[in-house]
Amino acid sequence: MRPLKPYRSLTAALLPACLLIGCAVGPNYSAPPTAAVGASGAYRTTAAPADAVDLTVWWRQLNDPLLTDLIGRATAANLDIAVSQARLRQARESLIQARASLFPSLTGSAGITQNASVAPESSIGAGAFSVVTGGNSSSTQLSVGPTVSWQVDIFGGVRRSVEAARANAEVAEFNLAGVRTSAAGEVATNYIDARLAQARLAIARDTLKNQDDNLQIARWRVQAGLTSSTDVEQARAQRAQTAATIPLLESSFASAVNRLGVLTGQAPGALRETMEKVEPIPRGPDAVAVGIPADTLRQRPDVRAAERSLAAATAQIGVAQAQLYPSLSINGSLDATASRIGGLSQFGAGSLFAGLTQTIFDAGRLRSEVRSARAGADSALATYKQTVLGGLEDVENAMQALNSAEARQVALAEALDASNNATLLARSQYRVGLTDFLTLLQSEQSLLSARDSLASAQSDQALALVQLYLALGGGWRPTAPESIGSPS
Numbered sequence: 001m002r003p004l005k006p007y008r009s010l011t012a013a014l015l016p017a018c019l020l021i022g023c024a025v026g027p028n029y030s031a032p033p034t035a036a037v038g039a040s041g042a043y044r045t046t047a048a049p050a051d052a053v054d055l056t057v058w059w060r061q062l063n064d065p066l067l068t069d070l071i072g073r074a075t076a077a078n079l080d081i082a083v084s085q086a087r088l089r090q091a092r093e094s095l096i097q098a099r100a101s102l103f104p105s106l107t108g109s110a111g112i113t114q115n116a117s118v119a120p121e122s123s124i125g126a127g128a129f130s131v132v133t134g135g136n137s138s139s140t141q142l143s144v145g146p147t148v149s150w151q152v153d154i155f156g157g158v159r160r161s162v163e164a165a166r167a168n169a170e171v172a173e174f175n176l177a178g179v180r181t182s183a184a185g186e187v188a189t190n191y192i193d194a195r196l197a198q199a200r201l202a203i204a205r206d207t208l209k210n211q212d213d214n215l216q217i218a219r220w221r222v223q224a225g226l227t228s229s230t231d232v233e234q235a236r237a238q239r240a241q242t243a244a245t246i247p248l249l250e251s252s253f254a255s256a257v258n259r260l261g262v263l264t265g266q267a268p269g270a271l272r273e274t275m276e277k278v279e280p281i282p283r284g285p286d287a288v289a290v291g292i293p294a295d296t297l298r299q300r301p302d303v304r305a306a307e308r309s310l311a312a313a314t315a316q317i318g319v320a321q322a323q324l325y326p327s328l329s330i331n332g333s334l335d336a337t338a339s340r341i342g343g344l345s346q347f348g349a350g351s352l353f354a355g356l357t358q359t360i361f362d363a364g365r366l367r368s369e370v371r372s373a374r375a376g377a378d379s380a381l382a383t384y385k386q387t388v389l390g391g392l393e394d395v396e397n398a399m400q401a402l403n404s405a406e407a408r409q410v411a412l413a414e415a416l417d418a419s420n421n422a423t424l425l426a427r428s429q430y431r432v433g434l435t436d437f438l439t440l441l442q443s444e445q446s447l448l449s450a451r452d453s454l455a456s457a458q459s460d461q462a463l464a465l466v467q468l469y470l471a472l473g474g475g476w477r478p479t480a481p482e483s484i485g486s487p488s
Helices: 005-019 055-062 065-077 079-100 157-223 230-263 272-276 293-299 301-322 341-345 365-431 437-471
Strands: 105-126 129-152 327-338 349-357
Touching: 055 065, 055 157, 055 437, 065 079, 065 157, 065 230, 079 157, 157 230, 157 301, 157 365, 157 437, 230 272, 230 437, 293 301, 293 365, 301 365, 365 437
Parallel strands: none
Antiparallel strands: 105 129, 129 327, 327 349
């Protein structure tokens, strides 16, 4: 095909405009420094020195194989994760669509035209009637040709939209990581709740057996005339109150197990047999190395998602500003026509059109869009700062809860030991009539409370440990900073 010489001058005229491509209006994004969001200091609450933990699999620190298995099932089958995965795919396709706007679009067309004509030869007319005779002729014409159109991105509006789409895709990636982290945390929380319910059930049933013995002793003493029937009624009342707690504890256990089933993508009761075997409340390491606030910013998916949302909002300012400037569009086409297919190999005509368009009056709509985009970026910045501070607060609160639970366990262990000794002494003294039943009743109640409180403190420690791992950003593997923009 021969070059179209008439368009050389037009190409030369457009060359300066095309050279402008590479500059983009709008602010260039840079992640806010940690000092700008009040995250430059260290945590007030510090953990004892400990080896660094692989936060991507923090649940293994709880040393419970069944919990590890359940979190693996949840990661593979949780429906919230499936929703986030679909949204990530959508965001990535949106990025592909945005990138496509940088390139020319090529369309092809083909057509066939058939012309027919009637040539009159003779006619005979008689009054209102006429007869026409003649010969017919027809011709067929084939046409084919490509058409190219290109919206030249002189002021970078399209590139800014690609920048925003890339940031939004990374937001979706971090949101997926956040959902996975949340799912792992929810599985661990419900698993600990289920084990606590089992422990409290065991305590209640064990206490119920002791109270049955106390009731029998009281009956024997009444029959022997050693005491009044008041002891029997008090023993009955105490036993009934303990028995009344068992259905509530069974309901708590069933609710936690049902939730675990749903979190792992199964029916609510699917894990009942698996969880029936009584196991202790998980206990992790005594200390966790929390690092520095900057570590939290690098590791928490919600912080990274908020930072990428800020990047997307900043890019939208450039998209809006580019609409204030002229836009250049180039359209070209080549046409070939022939009466047969073999003749279509030669293009006989072509066209090239370039045009500039500029909005002259729009009642302030475009400038309002720029101001709106700036407001959106301000909102995203405030959200990012709030997310950072909230993340640091989560770490502080989890550390405080962990320390508190550990201190409570020390005190409650001592209380349990004392209550157990007092109860044994009171029971033996009551058998031989050296003390009254009220003393035994109070000792039994103190023992039940101490055992139940210690189990709750053990559960609180495990839950605080889970919350600390989640607050530190555990449960996902961060993307390389250079590919996402590190919020440092």
